[in-house]
Structures are given as structure tokens and as C-alpha cells.
Amino acid sequence: MLYHLFNMLQPEISALNVFRYITFRTICASLTALIICLVFMPFVIRLISEKQIGQYIRKLGPESHKVKAGTPTMGGVLILTAIFVSTLLWVDLKNLYVWIILFVGVGFFAIGFTDDYLKQIQKRNLGLSARAKFLLQILIAALAGVAIYVYPEFNTRVTVPFFKTIVPDLGAGYILFAILVIVGASNAVNLTDGLDGLAIGPVIIAAATYMLFAYVTGHVKIAEYFQIHYVAGCGEVTIICGAMAGAGLGFLWYNTHPAEIFMGDVGSLPLGALLGIIAVITKHEFLLVLVGGIFVMEALSVIIQVGYFKFTHGQRIFLMSPIHHHFELKGWKESKVIVRFWIMAIILALLAISTLKLR
Secondary structure (H helix, E strand, O other), X not given: OHHHHHHHHOOOOHHHHHHHOHHHHHHXXXXXXXXHHHXXXXXHHHHHHXXXXXXXXOOOOOHHXXXXXXXXOOOHHHHHHHHHHHHHHHOOOOOHHHHHHHHHHHHHXXXXXXXXXXXXXXXXXXXXXXXHHHHHHHHHHHHHHHHHHHOOOOOOEOOEOOEOOOOOEOOOHHHHHHHHHHHHHHHHHHHHOOOOOOOHHHHHHHHHHHHHHHHXXXXXXXXXXXXOOOOOOHHHHHHHHHHHHHHHHHHHHHHOOOOOOOOOHHHHHHHHHHHHHHHHHOOOOXXXXXXXXXXXXXXXXXXXHHHHHHHOOOOXXXXXXXXXXXXXXXXXXXXXXXXXXXXXXXXXXXXXXXXXXXX
């Protein structure tokens, strides 16, 4: 909105020309989202505390987590609000990719909010059934995949890191591929959200990484230089990534150990889905496995643990899954697990960025 306002006023006020630049608007979006979270989160914490919407700690979890019971949750409501508001203020609203991303964000936000509402407010321990949640996720991801597929300017070819000559065209199959990326990313982030700041840290790192990918993919000369797919209009996605990083930093101020508030499913599900749809639009789908390596590791630990448990009739590979609980039970302090996972996330992000040149 502000972008269009300043664009109209630019002929009379030449200084407003700076708002035409994606880099400047990305900074504005980041700071806007950051300030919204920093300023309004204390109010959200008080409101949630008054409503007695506290975190439920599962009985099978580590003993050290029992002190977290009752900590305000559903902080993701403000995270996503900050992202949406700052995005609407600073992006070009005529850009189709922006609306596809916002659609996915709102859709998964609604799923997470409903799940948290049933668990935290209606006191239904299981919330939405796993089947209902999964089907709704697939539906929203499928609609986004179709919207991208029918967009004339979008290329359904898939790039494989390190192999610039391998670019298979999935055709209509790209819709299924997009569903896999979006739903997989959403649930992987959700599984990671188990310690104070553990999920939001890698989300910030991944958003900042895709902020770079979106910018180079949407810039025809830079894309040509790096020999990557140029996606016209993708540059505006940079601003959304900046908003995600800014909102994440603002939330981390209150979510850092010991956390004053948790994000809940209303935060983790849409944040993961946003990373997934951004990876699809920027044509860096496979790199999300590397950029979000922490999320992948957490999800795989659950899959492996459950599969092995059923196959061996009761035996386990990890002391507990997701894998961050395994390290806790091995004696690592919670803060040590968190910071070490952040370090790994940074290393993986740097490796992913290096692939821009290693093609």
C-alpha cells in the first residue's frame, strides 16, 4: 500500500524514488515486522495469560519440560500478523506471486489457529485430527500449485543443485511436487518447534537465505550471471522473506530461553508453508532440503523412530524423538541444544548459498 502511495507521489517528491528499490523496501518490511512484534508482543502475552491459554506438555516428554506447562502459547498469531501487514505495506500488490504466497500463509494460519483453538481454548487434547489437518494442508498446497502451474510466465522445470545441465520438466506433475515441498516444509518446522527458540532461529536463517535467492532469481542480469532460472516478478518475494526474518527476530526476543511465549501450531505450520511456497516460486526447491536441514533432520528422526519402533516391536534408535529431545536426554542443556542447532543451520545456509556459484 505504501509502495503504491509513494509511487504516485514520486513525480512531485523525487526523494520517494528510493521506494522503487526492492532492497530498500525489504529493509523497510523487515523493520516494520520487527517493530510490530517487539511492541505488541507484551500485550499479546498478557492477553493470552489472562485467557489462561497455556502450553500443554505431553507426559512422555523430558522431565525438564514440565516447568514450561502454562507458558502462554499461540504467539504465532502476532508473527503472521506482522508478516502480512508489513508485506501489504511494502510490496507491489499487482504481483501474482505475492498473492499466492499470502494465500498459502493465510490458509495454513487458519489450520494452525483452528488446531490451537481446539486444544488450548476448547481443551480438546488432540485438536484437529491428523487426517483432517493433512487433507486441508494438501488442499491449500494443491490450489497454490495449480495457480503457479497455469501462470503463463512460470517454468515447470526443476533445477538440481551442482548439476546445471539436469533440468527436468515436470509438466503437470509440478503441482504434486509443489504440494510435497509445501506440506513437507510445514510439518517439518512444526516438529522442530519443541524448545525455546529452536524453530524460529532456523526459520529466520532460512528466510534470510531465500531473501537472497529471491533477489538473484528475480534480477535478469544476476540470474544470467549465476546461470540460474530467471523468474520475472520474483524480486518482490524478497520483501516477504525480509518480513519473515524481521518478525522472527521480534518473536525471538520473547521466545529465547527461558521463553515467555511459544508460537504454537498457528505459527509453525504457516511459517514452514511460507518457506515451502517461496522455495517453489524462486525455483530453489531442492535447496530447501539443505537450507532447512535442521527441519529435515527433525522430521526424519521422527519417521525413523516410528518406523523402527513398529518394525522391531518396541525398540528405539533415539532416546526420544524429535531428535532435539534425544540430545536433551543425553545430558545436553536446552540452551546448548538450541545454539548448536542454530550453528548448524547457519552452516547449512552458507553451503546452500555457495551452490549459486557451484553449478
